[in-house]
Amino acid sequence: MDCKRTQPPAPPELFVLRDEQGPILYAPLSRLMARANDSAVRVALAYASDPSTLDGMTQDEQDVVFALRDRGFFEQRAYPQHEVGFRPVQVTLFPTNNCNLRCSYCYAFGGEGGGNGEPLTTMPLEVAQRSIDLIARNAKERMDAGEPIRNFLVSIHGNGEPFCAYDLIRKIVWYGQDVAERLEVPAVFNAATNGVLTEEQLDFLIANFHSVNISFDGLPAYQDANRPLASGAGSFARLDHTMRRLVEAGVDFGIRTTVTAAMVESMPQIVEFVADNYPGIEQLHFEPVWECGRCKTSTDTMPSPQDFTRNYLAALEVAQRRGVRLVFSGARQDMIVDTFCKVSSGSFTVTPTGDVTACYEVSYASDPRSKRFFFGRFDQAVGDFVFDQDKLDELSGLCVHNFHFCDNCFCRWHCAGDCAAKVLDGIPIEEHQGSVRCQISRALTLNQIQRKLDWKPAIKDEHAQGTDTDARGVH
Ligand code: SF4
Ligand code: SF4
Ligand code: SF4
Known part of the structure; x- marks a missing residue:
């Protein structure tokens, strides 16, 4: 199976995470994050899925969108790609x-x-x-x-x-x-x-x-x-x-x-x-x-x-x-x-x-x-290595683009489907179902995000009705 090297489809990837303080907007490909309230989340998701919804929004809602947009939350980013062509150093x-x-x-x-x-x-x-x-x-x-x-x-x-x-x-x-x-x-x-x-x-x-x-x-x-x-x-x-x-x-x-x-x-x-x-x-x-x-x-x-x-x-x-x-x-x-x-x-x-x-x-x-x-x-007769290109092509498919279980996981571009030897133990790529490790990866990744947010002073954005969209809350 080849690695699918597609560009992100619209809308850009935007996740809503939650902790005891409320929602967090998170764009994994750019690693942008911001604490938000429920109304800010609603308008952000609406605009991300259809920018024409901006016209029907109130001024306050539009200001939330503009604040997030200025910081790059709605930009499409290219998917990461692993190296192809086997020329190891x-x-x-x-x-x-x-x-x-x-x-x-x-x-x-x-x-x-x-x-x-x-x-x-x-x-x-x-x-x-x-x-x-x-x-x-x-x-x-x-x-x-x-x-x-x-x-x-x-x-x-x-x-x-x-x-x-x-x-x-x-x-x-x-x-x-x-x-x-x-x-x-x-x-x-x-x-x-x-x-x-x-x-x-x-x-x-x-x-x-x-x-x-x-x-x-x-x-x-x-x-x-x-x-x-x-x-x-x-x-x-x-x-x-x-x-x-x-x-x-x-x-x-x-x-x-x-x-x-x-x-x-x-x-x-x-x-x-x-x-x-x-x-x-x-x-x-x-x-x-x-x-x-x-x-x-x-x-x-x-x-x-x-x-x-x-x-x-x-x-x-x-x-x-x-x-x-x-x-x-x-x-x-x-x-x-x-x-x-x-x-x-x-x-x-x-x-x-x-x-x-x-x-x-x-x-x-x-x-x-x-x-x-x-x-x-290593081929003794040739005195050098021989490689199987078909196998290399198959290995190239062991990437998160092909692990559809991970499609809706906010860790997709960080954890990238976890260790293939563990999660694909004898099963085809299509049957990747994550593992018990997913709970750990998600909890600790969320904690990394929380720590980054909490290192910054929370700046109350009046227009956003409490949404922290200040640049100091964004990474
Ligand atoms: S945590 Fe699980 S679902 Fe998320 S990317 Fe890793 S393996 Fe996939
Ligand atoms: S055990 Fe997992 S992480 Fe280690 S090389 Fe194999 S697939 Fe990669
Ligand atoms: S027994 Fe296995 S894990 Fe322990 S040192 Fe030897 S190779 Fe490493």
């Missing part, structure tokens, strides 16, 4: 599916070969090298053509712990640095790791990686229980050492905390703990556990959307006081996009077996979802 490499932890909710059965009996595998160096060649060449050509590309990006991730293949990681980084020097294109290296590293690995990480994401379950007891070492012992002490060294070295790093029902009430406490112990982290990312992979075989359950939202908002108060940036993936009112992640542009992710997948969570050919997300592989 970024690659995510999964060096190994081996792992030194056995997290109870691991989506990939890390250290156990995906749960379907696949062997533990380390990526051949040649596969990593050809991946880097491809993105570096693209970056060079696109820079020479005047595109705003500044580097190529190698991200190290995994359906296991990447540093379990430390020797390979060193060779990947050295090779990337050589290519960067030869082509005169800067190379950037990012890593996602569980943080249980040797001292030598830690030194290498600090010296060579620009940004690091660490998975940490927020408090020592949760970390030890949910993310034990393969031996069954707790992992917190090792991880704590890593994070303290990253702080000390001034490395740009973020923490990702997977929230289960059992720990949801501790979210504010987790923010305090992180702020106390790892000051200056780039962000703290809370994500409710998704029941897939090893999680299905454990007792971990997803918190209810109400519990997650309530505790996230309480945690946000702490975060603002402590100077921590808090994130949940579905609430991002500052973004205007048509896809949740890069999956629809064919995110170039290479598994240890040399398969190319568009989705981090789908990394085994035995996973039924690989039919949708796998779109290429």
Whole structure:
């Protein structure tokens, strides 16, 4: 299915949200917002659907329309579009599916070969090298053509712990640095790791990686229980050492905390703990556990959307006081996009077996979802990658233009239909019905809007009978 790249139909998209203070007019494509009263909402919607209604309005009603129109509420804006044409300048490499932890909710059965009996595998160096060649060449050509590309990006991730293949990681980084020097294109290296590293690995990480994401379950007891070492012992002490060294070295790093029902009430406490112990982290990312992979075989359950939202908002108060940036993936009112992640542009992710997948969570050919997300592989005979253009075209259709369930959602251009692996688990695009996560995304996005409105002094517009249409209430 192609991505439908249509312009917005008239009328422009205008939503009426409500909270305890009353209605909020919200135009998502321009991110304009204003508190209003019911009569202002009525005239705004009437004018948006048919501008000729202006003639029949009273002077006060017309003034409301003019105030909103001056601020751009009725302008048609182009829909966002994701990149088409597969010329990646970024690659995510999964060096190994081996792992030194056995997290109870691991989506990939890390250290156990995906749960379907696949062997533990380390990526051949040649596969990593050809991946880097491809993105570096693209970056060079696109820079020479005047595109705003500044580097190529190698991200190290995994359906296991990447540093379990430390020797390979060193060779990947050295090779990337050589290519960067030869082509005169800067190379950037990012890593996602569980943080249980040797001292030598830690030194290498600090010296060579620009940004690091660490998975940490927020408090020592949760970390030890949910993310034990393969031996069954707790992992917190090792991880704590890593994070303290990253702080000390001034490395740009973020923490990702997977929230289960059992720990949801501790979210504010987790923010305090992180702020106390790892000051200056780039962000703290809370994500409710998704029941897939090893999680299905454990007792971990997803918190209810109400519990997650309530505790996230309480945690946000702490975060603002402590100077921590808090994130949940579905609430991002500052973004205007048509896809949740890069999956629809064919995110170039290479598994240890040399398969190319568009989705981090789908990394085994035995996973039924690989039919949708796998779109290429490293061909040993050719010594390079081969890609399936038909698959790439299908992936391009994984965008919110085609998720009609989202058509009337005010988060449509922010959440963009959420994570395709979660909401389309084995179903056709047409059957996208959102998920339990929608409640969280909507509540937290509304909260982002409220915060922006409430940061501004409410200016009473006499003509609008209480409608706050002052520019300071508009974004
Ligand atoms: S560290 Fe990552 S790959 Fe390893 S078991 Fe935990 S979640 Fe899975
Ligand atoms: S589809 Fe979901 S799981 Fe897959 S890469 Fe995108 S956000 Fe991650
Ligand atoms: S309906 Fe759900 S998945 Fe779709 S945009 Fe809204 S919150 Fe996201």
